[in-house]
Amino acid sequence: MKVYSSIQEFKQRENTVATVGTFDGVHLGHSFILNQLNREAKKINGESVLLTFYPHPRMVLFPENNDLKMLNTQEEKIDLLDKSGLDHLIIHPFSREFSRLNSVEFVRDILVNQLGVKKLIIGYDHHFGRNREGTFEDLVELAHLYEFDVEQIEAQEFKETRVSSTKIRAAIEIGDMKTASHFLGHPFLLSGDVVKGEQLGRTLGFRTANLDVGSHYKIIPPNGVYAVEVFIESRTYKGMLNIGVRPSVNDSGKRTIEVNIFDLDKDLYGKRISLHLIEKIRDENKFENVEQLISQLQNDKARCQALLR
Numbered sequence: 001m002k003v004y005s006s007i008q009e010f011k012q013r014e015n016t017v018a019t020v021g022t023f024d025g026v027h028l029g030h031s032f033i034l035n036q037l038n039r040e041a042k043k044i045n046g047e048s049v050l051l052t053f054y055p056h057p058r059m060v061l062f063p064e065n066n067d068l069k070m071l072n073t074q075e076e077k078i079d080l081l082d083k084s085g086l087d088h089l090i091i092h093p094f095s096r097e098f099s100r101l102n103s104v105e106f107v108r109d110i111l112v113n114q115l116g117v118k119k120l121i122i123g124y125d126h127h128f129g130r131n132r133e134g135t136f137e138d139l140v141e142l143a144h145l146y147e148f149d150v151e152q153i154e155a156q157e158f159k160e161t162r163v164s165s166t167k168i169r170a171a172i173e174i175g176d177m178k179t180a181s182h183f184l185g186h187p188f189l190l191s192g193d194v195v196k197g198e199q200l201g202r203t204l205g206f207r208t209a210n211l212d213v214g215s216h217y218k219i220i221p222p223n224g225v226y227a228v229e230v231f232i233e234s235r236t237y238k239g240m241l242n243i244g245v246r247p248s249v250n251d252s253g254k255r256t257i258e259v260n261i262f263d264l265d266k267d268l269y270g271k272r273i274s275l276h277l278i279e280k281i282r283d284e285n286k287f288e289n290v291e292q293l294i295s296q297l298q299n300d301k302a303r304c305q306a307l308l309r
Contacts, residue, residue, distance in 0.1 A: 001082045004090045012116035015046025019121045023052055025071035026080040028185040029156040029163045034084045037121050047087040049115060053094035060094050069219035071165060076189050103129030107142045119149040175222045175280040187276035194268040206297050208258035209268045223284040227304035229276040230261050237261045240304040244284035279307055
């Protein structure tokens with residue numbers, strides 16, 4: 001997959017099959033669109049293209065709104081999309097100026113003149129142009145005018161529930177990682193750089209790597225202990241993750257993300273690691289003494305090992 005930091009970097013290909021959207025989470029609905037995109041591109045000996053934007057439009061248009069939480073950081077989304085078979089990913093800078101393009105200008109100037117689209121595949125709730133004025137009916141008319149095909153993908157469902165990023169966020173916010181994973185089609189991904197912590201874990205016999213996710217907008221599950229898979233470079237490990245303020249060992253109130261990686265005892269400072277959150281096993285608790293805490297950590301580890309087996 002080739003990645004471009006603007007539309008201008010992309011050189012027109014013959015028989016471009018494209019889609020447009022934020023694709024936050026790269027969930028089951030997105031995967032269906034991407035699979036169809038790749039199939040249609042192969043049919044006409046073309047190439048598949050996803051046009052997405054950064055920052056997220058809401059960050060630009062409503063900067064005072066701090067409630068926006070994304071399922072993926074940019075790095076995570078690129079990694080997930082790279083596994084989809086997509087040929088080209090364009091991450092175009094979103095600005096107020098760009099937001100003023102009306103629906104006709106967006107189709108003519110961006111899709112047709114810049115991308116050279118031969119077929120456009122979109123999701124069921126897609127809108128485009130200034131103030132999201134463009135509808136699917138508008139797109140059909142413009143596709144006829146500019147001589148390209150358009151296909152709309154219906155909403156995908158899991159257990160008779162429509163899949164959406166909103167529902168996935170709601171599941172993550174209550175620590176329901178199983179539901180989130182079902183809707184995503186893969187475990188929830190949390191990644192970042194390992195930074196120095198207070199090194200309290202090693203005094204308890206449970207050395208931890210402190211994770212800095214590097215994004216204010218990344219959604220973080222509620223405080224508690226989670227069974228996780230850990231990816232470091234090309235190797236996979238199992239572990240347990242603690243998200244919280246560590247009330248039993250520290251009264252600072254600072255929230256941390258710390259992972260104890262089973263069968264690995266070395267410094268990882270500066271390395272980028274990724275976690276798959278498999279299941280939340282308990283809430284964060286305060287223990288009366290260190291002995292109780294260590295006993296609980298031993299029980300947590302045994303439970304995580306059983307879940308990950």
